[in-house]
Amino acid sequence: MNSIEVRQLEYFLAVHDHGGVTRAAKALHLSQPSLSQAIRSLERQLRTELFLRVGRGLVLSPAGQALVGPARQVVRSVERAQTAVLRVRELHAGQISVAAGAGLVADPLAPWLACFRRKYPDTVVRVEESESDDGVAELVRSGDCDLGLTAGSIICDELEQLLVSEQHVVLVSPPGTPRSVGPVPLERLAGVPMIAGDRRGQAWTDVERAMAARGAGATVVVEVARTSSTIPLVLAGVGSTFLTLRLAIEAQARGAVVQEITPAQVRRLRLLRRPGDRSIGVSAFTNVIHADAKRWVTALQQQQDLGLGLVAAGAVVDARIRDARTAATSRQARLAS
Template sequence: MDVRQLEYFLAVVDNGGFNRAAKALYLAQPSLSQAIRTLERDLGSMLFHRIGRGVVLTEAGRALVEPARQAVRSLELARASIGSVTGLRTGRVDIAAMPSQAVEPLSGMVERFSHRHPGMSVSIKSAPWPRVVTEMVHTGIAELGLLAAPEPVVDADLKVHDLGRHRFVLISAPDGPFAPGTVVTPAKLSGQRVIAGQPGTGMRRYIDDLKADGLDLTIAVETEHREAILPLVLRGVGSAVLTEAWTTLAEKSGALVLELEPAAYLHVALVSRADRLTPAAAEFLKIATDG
């Protein structure tokens, strides 16, 4: 068993099958299949159930995922550490981020990092909920995670770097039900149509809490696609509760950004594994937390 085989194994896991994994690796599928068969023979156990064109991990395969990610990440760390002797010139930082936080503060972090290290690249992996972010960091899919939660982020197995709070705001169409500058209270939201994210998100929890308190709100659209919310607002389908991270983009698009009272917040944090980071990830973390 070697690291290359583990990289191939993880590519099949992450891409959901041999065809897509082979394309992602720029490798002929027969070569990938042979490498996986060799790995299975070395381990003495099947790693995948082949089902049509797809695959499902066996129990042995599931047990291998985290050790494989750790082994691959350790090799990346060794290579990056050697390369850092002559300075950070090339490399990649893998970051798991929730959608709103990927708008801001992540875009600002990436901007500062890229200006200082133009030869480095950043890979941003989408995660819809805080627990998905922490799982991706735990398992080594990403070295860093950016998330927001209703309560301060706590995880005994990860380092948590607090980035403060983001306030919820109401995004509304310019010709919608609210005048510019309106401070929107729950009473003013009564009877309105709103666009909401899927259950489990902070913005959806805010809406659900208002409905649980007896407020008359109609969820006109429930969407998993955060990028669809602003266009729907601008077309007059409904208003949306988002964090202030969206303010600049919403205002540039012509939407109104209105204060909500009483104020409500999400706590934003960067998380990283407790063990050593690659030099690139460590530098990104330093730049991000220095502001």
């Protein structure tokens, strides 16, 4: 016996539910002869009658009565499967994995993930941290992760590298630290107690090289594994540290003193992906990153064009972003209630 198609079961149920071929054909947008032929084909496959003609109508035969339940289960199972696939395709479900270099989860990945989750709340995001950019590249190249985020270029012909944003590195000092007039020269930090967050990360490596080039070594008094862990230590007066602007602004809101440095330190963020990977998840996350990074950079430049310094401009932009998110959350809460 040939395999029965789901479509045939749908036609069978339509004739039963609508009480006849004519009404079923109309509901299915089929011609009556086509539907009748499909039912006869199903009966031939099953080698039994499914309907009995009584007067001008049709009633189920004993075999037809036995088929109704299993047929509904099959049709519903297929519908659930199609819905599940559609939800994944449209990112209403499913998972995407991102590899991030050391120190990049707190900034910029955290705000990017927040934007992505607001747009695709049912999608699970898995984050893998790596101590090196090469480690990030290997996670993406091997297929363990869909995307990778690094703070420097890598040598890997097997991956695409997309420049997505830039980060400014600034000096963060304990509350009460005297402010300099203008950016703080790196050589002036010789002997200043420093807290190193993820010392192997690209941000710290670049700053230490810049200090060494100016004849000044960093006096590290405390090392911590995570960059974000340096903020409580700075606020407690243990020492100063270098942070990206967005993290520094958070520390400033809690009392830390944030200042620009010279020469300016800017690290370039790159997104890694396998060539030709244009899956829905990868494309959606990439689009969110590009959009959020562009909004931040554009807004920051606009404030600087108005005469604000880097830190002050960043504080204004960050405050506006927070206000906008709070307002959006309040609107969602009102709609939900």
